[in-house]
Amino acid sequence: MTEATAGLDFLHTVEERRIPTFRLDDVAALDCVDLFKIDIQGYEFEVMKNARRTLADTLAVYTEVEFQSVYLGQPLFDRIFALLTEADFILQDIVNQQRLLGKNCHEAMPFLHATRLFWADAGFVKTLGGLTPDRMIRQAAVSHFVFRWFDHAFDMLSACDRAQGSGFSGQYRDLFA
Template identity: 35%
Template sequence: MGLGWVDALEPDRLTGVVDIGANPIDGEPPYADMLRSGLCTVTGFEPQPSALAQLRREAGPLERYLPLAIGDGHDHELKVTWMNGMTSVLEPDVERLSTLNEFVRYGEVLERTRVATTPLDDVEDLGPLDLLKIDVQGAELMIFAHGRRTLTQAVAVHTEVSFAPLYVDQPLFGDVDAELRAQGFVFHAFAAVKRWPVAPGVLDGEIFAHHHQVIEADAVYVKDFGRLDLLTPDQLKHLSLVAHHVYGSCDLVVRCLARLVDTGEVAPRVLDAYATHLGRALSLDGVRSDT
């Protein structure tokens, strides 16, 4: 695969990425570099026809995109909004939106349509799932709750979480955090944080400047690295690959590699190879050298 430490890791297959809500409206997905390097496969779900068509036009040989709407197995009303990125099965909360500059316009519902949803646990031929990336405008908790069996194989979840509700009865960060922790994940990092100006003030004529209110973020959860004994060798390998290639979390990579070495699953040379790749000196004692 072109990287010494990856060769030493000897994964049996490519890392499996599942992308729910794969609409490319926000630009490249977090796993884009890993995909370009030929280190992962992607199974994406996108029910909006125009977005699905774009994804399929631009897809490479390691990607496939399906028109399913993932949810709880029931039909829902899809609210298509003025801003494509706010389209959701949840109802925009006009009162809440009015507290943020421009958001009432963004959340204006232009069309309502019925959409059938499929639980993640009921998707056939899903393939390997190591990293789940999900962005479904408030429906994340519903999907997690109806995908618990499938998510047992995942080692990382990249999800949008909300701190300021934009929809009626929208689950917030605490709700999502509780569900994922109950499924054996722990919060690892914020990959991105979105701040927005509180309405109605506009300073210096700049409507989108001088903003401090955190409204949402991309949160990264990983399987509990305090209980690596609960993970299979295959999961440890793919957690290492995701942590490095998607998030640059070299400390988490080393913890996983050290566990694999300790259990005899991989040769000790993988640690030297990883240190060489990083161009860093590596020790495993966790003690400062100047103490």
């Protein structure tokens, strides 16, 4: 734990264990991952750093990100953002934002509304470049059914229409009429 967690009595180390791990790229050969969801208490960056082949074939990533260090040596949002941007993802949404008061404020004025962004969940989607029409449709389905990112689903279907002359975006738009 770090200074950022001061005042959060419920956050404390109960036990430390060594657990054998394997790189995701070494475990399975996946030809296309629709959704890569990860929330492993501060180790997300290390997993993604060692899953570059998997990320290359992934359409969407949903991960917990920290803006203040919870665990010692933990990479923060900026490093995850840079890694995923380098892997051709764009940030689509930040949800479930958790905020807290700074240490001094927590002790002096615990009644204040917390405004300091602590952690959240971030959703990233693969950029359009290089996506086949089939993968555009799959990304639209993930955006619609999993995240309710209707605008992104429409954008993917519109791109598919341009690529293959389909009318999916019009049909999708009509669902909301």
